[in-house]
Amino acid sequence: xxxxxxxxxxxxxxxxxxxxxxxxxxxxxxxxxxxxxxxxxxxxxxxxxxxxxxxxxxxxxxxxxxxxxxxxxxxxxxxxxxxxxxxxxxxxxxxxxxxxxxxxxxxxxxxxxxxxxxxxxxxxxxxxxxxxxxxxxxxxxxxxxxxxxxxxxxxxxxxxxxxxxxxxxxxxxxxxxxxxxxxxxxxxxxxxxxxxxxxxx
Ligand SMILES: Cc1cc2nc3c(=O)[nH]c(=O)nc-3n(C[C@H](O)[C@H](O)[C@H](O)COP(=O)(O)O)c2cc1C
Numbered sequence: 001x002x003x004x005x006x007x008x009x010x011x012x013x014x015x016x017x018x019x020x021x022x023x024x025x026x027x028x029x030x031x032x033x034x035x036x037x038x039x040x041x042x043x044x045x046x047x048x049x050x051x052x053x054x055x056x057x058x059x060x061x062x063x064x065x066x067x068x069x070x071x072x073x074x075x076x077x078x079x080x081x082x083x084x085x086x087x088x089x090x091x092x093x094x095x096x097x098x099x100x101x102x103x104x105x106x107x108x109x110x111x112x113x114x115x116x117x118x119x120x121x122x123x124x125x126x127x128x129x130x131x132x133x134x135x136x137x138x139x140x141x142x143x144x145x146x147x148x149x150x151x152x153x154x155x156x157x158x159x160x161x162x163x164x165x166x167x168x169x170x171x172x173x174x175x176x177x178x179x180x181x182x183x184x185x186x187x188x189x190x191x192x193x194x195x196x197x198x199x200x201x
Contacts, residue, residue, distance in 0.1 A: 016139050021184050023143030025099035028176030032101025037140055041175075044136040048129035054113025057126035059173070060105040060161070062097065071097035073161070077154035093151070100145075100174035105152075106130055111166040119168075126170055133173070143178035146171045 001009070033041060045059070062070050071094035078085045078093040085093075097103070108126045110119050134144045151157050152169040163169070 016135055020135055020138045020144075021181075022145045023178050023181065024145050025096070025103075025147060025172075025174040025176075027178060027180045027182075028100035028143055028145070028174050029179045030101045030177065032176045033137065033140065033142060038102070040140075041133045041136055044132040045129040047132055048125050050125045051117050051121050052114050054117055054122075056110075056112055056117065056122035057106060057108045057129055057170075060107055062103045062105065067097045067103070068094075069160075070103075071095070073097075073157045074151050076160065077151035077157040080154050080156050081150060096147075096149075096151075096172075100176045102175040104173045105161070106146075106170045106173055107163070108168050108170055109164070109166050110168065123168075123170060130171075130173060134175075137175050141177075142175050143181070144173065144175045146173055148172070 042059070050056070074093040074096050075090045078090060082089075106126055106129075108119070108122050110122060130146065134146075137144045148171040152171070158167075158169070161169070
């Protein structure tokens with residue numbers, strides 16, 4: 001690669017990373033990624049670092065015909081936590097499963113492969129995978145969002161998905177075309193998250 005090409009690649013990569021932002025699922029509309037794009041997105045995820053190559057994470061895709069079932073699980077999780085939840089609150093819970101053309105759950109297994117690799121490392125690998133995926137989605141022109149919440153830990157939610165005891169739902173990942181983009185959130189300054197060991201300030 002020539003020096004000029006390198007500079008262009010660095011500029012592009014920096015722009016790509018800086019321009020990723022959360023676009024909430026309610027603002028993600030059709031079309032979502034097609035099959036070929038989806039394959040590329042997963043290839044990007046597969047490039048994540050993975051200590052001992054144990055592949056501790058997976059993406060559970062929620063297809064159109066399973067969205068209502070997932071919505072029922074969100075509603076059941078709310079009822080598990082708050083048996084007096086109103087009909088409106090239950091509808092809002094169900095609605096979480098109906099947004100965005102592409103919806104997935106990011107699941108991490110705490111024991112798969114090797115007990116030497118602790119949960120922190122596994123979740124970090126999953127974070128790298130999902131960031132790779134979101135950056136490539138951003139390059140393709142799509143918006144994306146990670147969303148979490150108490151429902152993901154609810155016993156009935158986990159049972160409904162058929163999760164094993166060692167599996168954790170880390171978050172939902174939504175991808176789609178952007179109907180409305182909001183201003184960028186402020187990013188931390190480098191000095192906020194870096195220190196040189198030994199320096200007093
Ligand atoms: C694991 C994880 C879970 C998240 N869950 C939510 C969520 O439930 N709701 C939400 O609005 N944002 C959620 N976010 C997104 C953050 O709010 C967002 O990244 C942050 O505000 C910075 O904005 P940006 O992504 O546009 O830079 C989550 C982020 C991560 C990493």
